[in-house]
Amino acid sequence: xxxxxxxxxxxxxxxxxxxxxxxxxxxxxxxxxxxxxxxxxxxxxxxxxxxxxxxxxxxxxxxxxxxxxxxxxxxxxxxxxxxxxxxxxxxxxxxxxxxxxxxxxxxxxxxxxxxxxxxxxxxxxxxxxxxxxxxxxxxxxxxxxxxxxxxxxxxxxxxxxxxxxxxxxxxxxxxxxxxxxxxxxxxxxxxxxxxxxxxxxxxxxxxxxxxxxxxxxxxxxxxxxxxxxxxxxxxxxxxxxxxxxxxxxxxxxxxxxxxxxxxxxxxxxxxxxxxxxxxxxxxxxxxxxxxxxxxxxxxxxxxxxxxxxxxxxxxxxxxxxxxxxxxxxxxxxxxxxxxxxxxxxxxxxxxxxxxxxxxxxxxxxxxxxxxxxxxxxxxxxxxxxxxxxxxxxxxxxxxxxxxxxxxxxxxxxxxxxxxxxxxxxxxxxxxxxxxxxxxxx
Amino acid sequence: xxxxxxxxxxxxxxxxxxxxxxxxxxxxxxxxxxxxxxxxxxxxxxxxxxxxxxxxxxxxxxxxxxxxxxxxxxxxxxxxxxxxxxxxxxxxxxxxxxxxxxxxxxxxxxxxxxxxxxxxxxxxxxxxxxxxxxxxxxxxxxxxxxxxxxxxxxxxxxxxxxxxxxxxxxxxxx
Numbered sequence: 001x002x003x004x005x006x007x008x009x010x011x012x013x014x015x016x017x018x019x020x021x022x023x024x025x026x027x028x029x030x031x032x033x034x035x036x037x038x039x040x041x042x043x044x045x046x047x048x049x050x051x052x053x054x055x056x057x058x059x060x061x062x063x064x065x066x067x068x069x070x071x072x073x074x075x076x077x078x079x080x081x082x083x084x085x086x087x088x089x090x091x092x093x094x095x096x097x098x099x100x101x102x103x104x105x106x107x108x109x110x111x112x113x114x115x116x117x118x119x120x121x122x123x124x125x126x127x128x129x130x131x132x133x134x135x136x137x138x139x140x141x142x143x144x145x146x147x148x149x150x151x152x153x154x155x156x157x158x159x160x161x162x163x164x165x166x167x168x169x170x171x172x173x174x175x176x177x178x179x180x181x182x183x184x185x186x187x188x189x190x191x192x193x194x195x196x197x198x199x200x201x202x203x204x205x206x207x208x209x210x211x212x213x214x215x216x217x218x219x220x221x222x223x224x225x226x227x228x229x230x231x232x233x234x235x236x237x238x239x240x241x242x243x244x245x246x247x248x249x250x251x252x253x254x255x256x257x258x259x260x261x262x263x264x265x266x267x268x269x270x271x272x273x274x275x276x277x278x279x280x281x282x283x284x285x286x287x288x289x290x291x292x293x294x295x296x297x298x299x300x301x302x303x304x305x306x307x308x309x310x311x312x313x314x315x316x317x318x319x320x321x322x323x324x325x326x327x328x329x330x331x332x333x334x335x336x337x338x339x340x341x342x343x344x345x346x347x348x349x350x351x352x353x354x355x356x357x358x359x360x361x362x363x364x365x366x367x368x369x370x371x372x373x374x375x376x377x378x379x380x381x382x383x384x385x386x387x388x389x390x391x392x393x394x395x396x397x398x399x400x401x402x403x404x405x406x407x408x409x410x411x412x413x414x415x416x417x418x419x420x421x422x423x424x425x426x427x428x429x430x431x432x433x434x435x436x437x438x439x440x441x
Numbered sequence: 442x443x444x445x446x447x448x449x450x451x452x453x454x455x456x457x458x459x460x461x462x463x464x465x466x467x468x469x470x471x472x473x474x475x476x477x478x479x480x481x482x483x484x485x486x487x488x489x490x491x492x493x494x495x496x497x498x499x500x501x502x503x504x505x506x507x508x509x510x511x512x513x514x515x516x517x518x519x520x521x522x523x524x525x526x527x528x529x530x531x532x533x534x535x536x537x538x539x540x541x542x543x544x545x546x547x548x549x550x551x552x553x554x555x556x557x558x559x560x561x562x563x564x565x566x567x568x569x570x571x572x573x574x575x576x577x578x579x580x581x582x583x584x585x586x587x588x589x590x591x592x593x594x595x596x597x598x599x600x601x602x603x604x605x606x607x608x609x610x611x612x613x614x615x
Contacts, residue, residue, distance in 0.1 A: 004571075004575050004603060004606060005575045005576060005578075007555075007556045008479060008556065008571075008572065008575055008576040009576060010556075011479060011556045011557070012472075012475030012476060012478065012479055012576065013475065015474060015475045015478040015479075015484070015487070016471065016474075017470055017471060017474040017488065017491065018488065021466070021470050021491070021492070022463060022466055022467070022470075024492060025466065025492055025495055025496060025499070028492055028496055029496055029499065029500075032496070334463075356461050356462070356463040356464075358461065358462050358463070358502065397461075397463070397464065399461060
């Protein structure tokens, strides 16, 4: 060996770091963040106080921000998103997605659903047009993400509530048009399809959308118990009771038995991909994404095996999936995109692309606990901030087109809702944020 | 942190234009791990120091990404962590046995190759100086900044190291 540098280089090349280094680093970062949170509880309170002051400063400076108006967010202009306005909801909670329909954005707070004008651009802090008070679940949670359909806003907490969309102005208190007779259990997310409202609780309940009574009885109730949020489409409604269950929407019997059941369950809302008999119902459980065929023909044990699975972060925790443009998106410490039907026979899929979700200081949420959202070839993911990626990214590692500012408290944001030129998201600290396109330079 | 909201809105901080930390990690991980493996002499310490160094860089990534030489900052962080770790180990060893330990990790490691046997004869600081200047081609000034010493001392440590390696296993510096 005549050359020291070459000898050192050759020896160094013998040493390869163990695979999964980045995932270990992410976990180490999260662990350290947790330790710091525990050690610095008092400090955290102080930081929150400072954060509140900072929010006030931001809010005070909002008058000069962009004004929601015409235009549509797409991949070419998403980089121009800027904070347009905020609204304060009543109390911190696990954030749930807002809903936007006909120029109104609906957001669930701790004990109510609130309706804001989507174009609140000239206001420093947007005030609601109306507030519909709800109960809380037996576990102390507020109402589910609102769902708007045929002139009604549906939320579920201790029961199912249906509010009329144009319920009032100037912050009026709104009474529900009808509520479910069934109550008491923590009710899950709501799904609406073909005039039927589905909600999970101790069982899966199906209500007529236009219920003629103020206290509405369910049209049918499932046999199984302990349900997680449903998804509905193509004549089937999917829910989870430890495993994915598929019911016929026109179930004639009550209690209703499932058409088929999967081999894995979910704690998060399922997503539907494709259409008709070629579609899939997608759920995440722990670190794995499962795709079950909608038109499953179960075997003798009535169980349906997944068409394909994906475990992009072994040992990690995936958020709920979403489908858009023949791609399935799911978030963890990164955002992953999979091609619909990317495998069959239960084989594992690799992501078409992945997008890093970088976060700020330790102690802030850096994983995507909420489902992404897709609109106009842009996919939005949320951690303690919003990210926008090109939905059809052509590289295996996709760089974000836009990254929003961190929430002052560093906690996570909900699944965003996109309408026109504005993106809306709710934070765990109880704030509704509206990011709108600013005028081009 | 709401200040971040305001500053981002004003365009003063553009995280989209900033290099991605994950890409930096993927590009630098193997090199740093290999260098630390040579310096520490064992895989466990090298892995720990690699993770710790990247974590410290990640926590400051918004600033580090805009530095002229983020890789230099990474190696400086790694050398700091190595020095602190060694200091803690020495202190703990003195408390346990009342004297300075005779062997370091590298000497205790199984030296399967000539270069390993040679490196095992160097002190940790000599090893660090040799790896930084010979393998990573740091200048004396850059290595001095990384090792928190003077350029003259780096040259001295590297020279001593090369001399020992030359006598032990016959390599020279080309």
